[in-house]
Amino acid sequence: MDHVIEVEGLAKTFRPPFRTRKVEAVKSVTFAVEKGEVYGFLGPNGAGKTTTIKVLTGLIRPTAGKVAVLGGAPRDIGVRQRVGFLPEQPYFYDYLKPRELLDTFGRLFGMDRALRKRRIDELLELVGLTHARERRLRKFSKGMLQRVGIAQALLNDPELIILDEPMSGLDPIGRKEVSDLVASLKAEGKTIFFSSHILADIERLCDRVMIIDQGLMKAAGRLGELLAGGRQEKEVLVGGDKDVSGIAEKPGVVRVEAMGADATKIVCSGAGFEDVLRGLLDGGFSVVSVTDGRMSLESLIMDLAGQGAEPPTGEVAP
């Protein structure tokens, strides 16, 4: 069996104490992650990503469904020895220094003193915190804490790395660094499972994605295929102040946006795009640029939902 993560029919219902309403955080989720791939777990806030990840890491028990991580139970010590995990907005013992914190975790992984020291030095270097190794975590900024979180997730040189929203709260440089790190981990043959509510974070890195919304799996497969199946928009930027209203009537136009005083953006559907472009060129408009419109996660989910009750799965575990 090559599946690194195998989830079948997962459901989790929370029953908050002293409240009658229960929360179905995850209703039905089925997917499988292959060895060596970067798997994106995509969904808006409150979709059920963190809940699913908490099941994968053994923090909570599923209400229904089967979960296997590296062929075993999430709570199995042997399994956990081979998994790294970065929680969403990680919290640390703030009275410790990064070196001490990583040392404690290293002990839990059963690493001996020499190995701990070597790994900690390597990782602090990798995440760029060598200069702050003797500072209490209490004094760390949010971005620095995220780096500590990444370092501890890699401490045991894990085969599988689970990252819950690793880029949220980071500046563009931080995002880029996380992306580069994920790419280099993939090159080392690691399997990476990471969640995000931002399409752009996922699309560059992931081999395959699973899209979840309101606790239900909406789609799974290659992101390119999923996007091709949906509405693919093009954006045409027109310069000058010539009136475009004649063009705007064409059926391929989705909407027209003024871009300042002397430019207009025309958003076209994939199918009607050529007709609109020809009209613009024949009409003597100055076409500045034509770009692939970036689809938002929300419109992707809407499109997928619009395709019928059956989730369009590129490839999915039975």
Next chain:
Amino acid sequence: MKNPVTASLGRMYAIMRNTFIEAYRNRAFVGLGIASVGLVVSSIALSRLAISDQASRVLVDFGLFSIALLEVVIAIVMGVILIFKEVDRKTFYLILPKPVRRSEVVAGKFGGLLLVLAVALLLMGLAWVLSLWSRGIDLQPDMFKALALVWMEAALITSVALFFSSFASPVLSGVFTFGVFLVGRSVIILDELLTAKKGLIVQNPVVQTIASFTVDVFPDLSVFNIGKEIIVGVPVGWDYVGGAGLYCAGYCLCFLALAMLIFRRRDFV
């Protein structure tokens, strides 16, 4: 592969170490140092107020009682917030997914608290012995046995606190644990009343059943208090201390096992 037993001990040690460091860095010991100095000063002051032949009695009794009380307060306060804090601050999200059993986490936390209690006892015991010495009272080995017994009582109370905090809120756990402490200290009185020929307890069957159940189930904490023996000069053997240690260990194991059982089933959301 490492031996699973040493691996497990190593993990418990890691948790214990961290628990101790947390107490140490949170300056819990600064407060304890102040409490110890207060203890010396107040017991010396008290002994000056007492009639001269009562002075040693006051110093021994009051000192031991205050140390025991402070130890129990530390045990309850730290015991009930230990797990709560990890959940509240979400630091458990980093510990529990590591290759460590939840029972090892509970055991490690317990061990860390025992260490904190031992250091606190050392501080306060030193202050106590100093106050005795300053009043010219001869030190006896039984005084050290008394301190060891105080530590056992605090250990037992810690396990009770951990047990309650595995399912109840810190405040409730604190109240319950303090209740167990009060009952535990009174069990001996209840026992005496039960063996009496007359009185409410033996005359009302319902009250009698409740009372004898309490005596049977609750730990008898008077086992850990040998203040009177020291004052009267009755020697207390190491075999007694050993027996009390076994009694303490038995209760600790029961409460910890229950705490682990509950803790293992919990969702950490």
